[in-house]
Amino acid sequence: MEIKTLEDIKLNLTERSKINDIDFENLSFGNVFTDHMLVCDFVNGQWKQPEIMPYAPFTIEPSARVFHYGQAIFEGMKAYKDEAGDVWLFRPEQNFARFNKSAVRLAMPEVPEEVFLGGLKKLIQIDKEWVKRGDGKSLYIRPFMIATSSGVIASPSNNYRFMIILSPAKSYYSGEVKVVIADHFSRAANGGIGAAKAAGNYSAQFYPTKLANEKGFQQIIWTDDATHTKLEEAGTMNVFFRINDTLYTAPTSERILDGVTRKSLIELAKKENINVEVRSVLVDELVAAAKDGSLKEIFGAGTAAVVNPIAGFAYKDEYFELPKVEKSYALYLKEKLTNIQNKVADDTFNWTVKI
Structure with missing residues (x-):
C-alpha cells in the first residue's frame, strides 16, 4: 500500500x-x-x-x-x-x-x-x-x-x-521469562472489550501480574473466564505452543486480541512448512504434553517484544521447565520476521510500507 x-x-x-x-x-x-x-x-x-x-x-x-x-x-x-x-x-x-x-x-x-x-x-x-x-x-x-x-x-x-x-x-523484554497459568483471574470475558485495545484491559491485569511477580514469575498465561480450561494470551501478548512439531495458537474472539504479529507469524510458519493449528489449547493438554515430553516451546508474540520465548510455566502447585531445543521455532520465526521488518530479507508478503 x-x-x-x-x-x-x-x-x-x-x-x-x-x-x-x-x-x-x-x-x-x-x-x-x-x-x-x-x-x-x-x-x-x-x-x-x-x-x-x-x-x-x-x-x-x-x-x-x-x-x-x-x-x-x-x-x-x-x-x-x-x-x-x-x-x-x-x-x-x-x-x-x-x-x-x-x-x-x-x-x-x-x-x-x-x-x-x-x-x-x-x-x-x-x-x-x-x-x-x-x-x-x-x-x-x-x-x-x-x-x-x-x-x-x-x-x-x-x-x-x-x-x-x-x-x-x-528489545522490550530481556532475560528468562517464566509464567503462571491463571486459574482464578481473567483478562477478558465474552461480550466484553477483550478484543479492543482499551486502556482498561491492561490496568485490570496489573494486580494479578503483581501477585505472579511476587512468586517469581514474570507474566501470566490467561485462560477463559468461564471455565479457566482454555489457554488464551500471555501477559500482553498472543501466545503460541509447540507440541512435537506443530504450532498451536488460540483463535481470536471477543476475549483475544487480533494481534498483527500473531497473524504474521502464522503466515510465515505456513510458508516455512511449519504445521500450524489455530484452535483452543486446553490447560490439561499442555500439562500432559509437558509431562510426556512432547511440549517443546511456548512463546509470546506482540509488537513490542516481537517474539518472547518462555522458559517454563506453573499451574496450581506444579512447575514445568521447558527443554532447550536446538531448532527453536520461536527464534527461527523471529529472525524471519525481523529480517522482513528491517528490510534485510525480501518482503514477499508486501507487508512493509515506505515512509
Whole structure:
C-alpha cells in the first residue's frame, strides 16, 4: 500500500531538538519520546485540523470523561530504518483498522485514514533521525484516543483527542521469562472489550501480574473466564505452543486480541512448512504434553517484544521447565520476521510500507 501524505496539517516545530541528549544504547522501553507529537481533536461531531507540535504536557479538565469512564484506546506499531536510511512501517493498515474497531466498541468516533496514516507519515518524516538502524532497534509508535468532554454524567463523551507519540526502542523484554497459568483471574470475558485495545484491559491485569511477580514469575498465561480450561494470551501478548512439531495458537474472539504479529507469524510458519493449528489449547493438554515430553516451546508474540520465548510455566502447585531445543521455532520465526521488518530479507508478503 501507499500512504498519502497529509497536506491539511498545521506544523509547529521545536526550535531545538533533544536528540543529542539521548543515549540510544541504553534505552528503557517507552520512557523516551521524540521531539514532536500529532494532535487532532474531535469537536461538535467533526475532526478538526491535525497539528504536529513539540512533545509536551497539555491541560485537560479534571472532569474529562476519560478519567471517570475509561474511554481510552491505543495501538502499538513500529518503524524501522534500513541500511539505505529509508524508514518503513510494518502492516500499518492492520493497526489502523484495529484502532477503529476498538473505537466503535467503546462508542468513540472512527479516525479518518488521512489523519491516522497520513498524519503518522508526516510525523515520522519530521522525526526521522530518531529511527536508528541496528538489530532490535526501532521506533515504537503509540497512537491513542481519549474522551475529553467535561462532566461526570455516565455517558459517552462528545469530544475526543487523537494523538500519536513516538519512542525510540530496543528489545522490550530481556532475560528468562517464566509464567503462571491463571486459574482464578481473567483478562477478558465474552461480550466484553477483550478484543479492543482499551486502556482498561491492561490496568485490570496489573494486580494479578503483581501477585505472579511476587512468586517469581514474570507474566501470566490467561485462560477463559468461564471455565479457566482454555489457554488464551500471555501477559500482553498472543501466545503460541509447540507440541512435537506443530504450532498451536488460540483463535481470536471477543476475549483475544487480533494481534498483527500473531497473524504474521502464522503466515510465515505456513510458508516455512511449519504445521500450524489455530484452535483452543486446553490447560490439561499442555500439562500432559509437558509431562510426556512432547511440549517443546511456548512463546509470546506482540509488537513490542516481537517474539518472547518462555522458559517454563506453573499451574496450581506444579512447575514445568521447558527443554532447550536446538531448532527453536520461536527464534527461527523471529529472525524471519525481523529480517522482513528491517528490510534485510525480501518482503514477499508486501507487508512493509515506505515512509
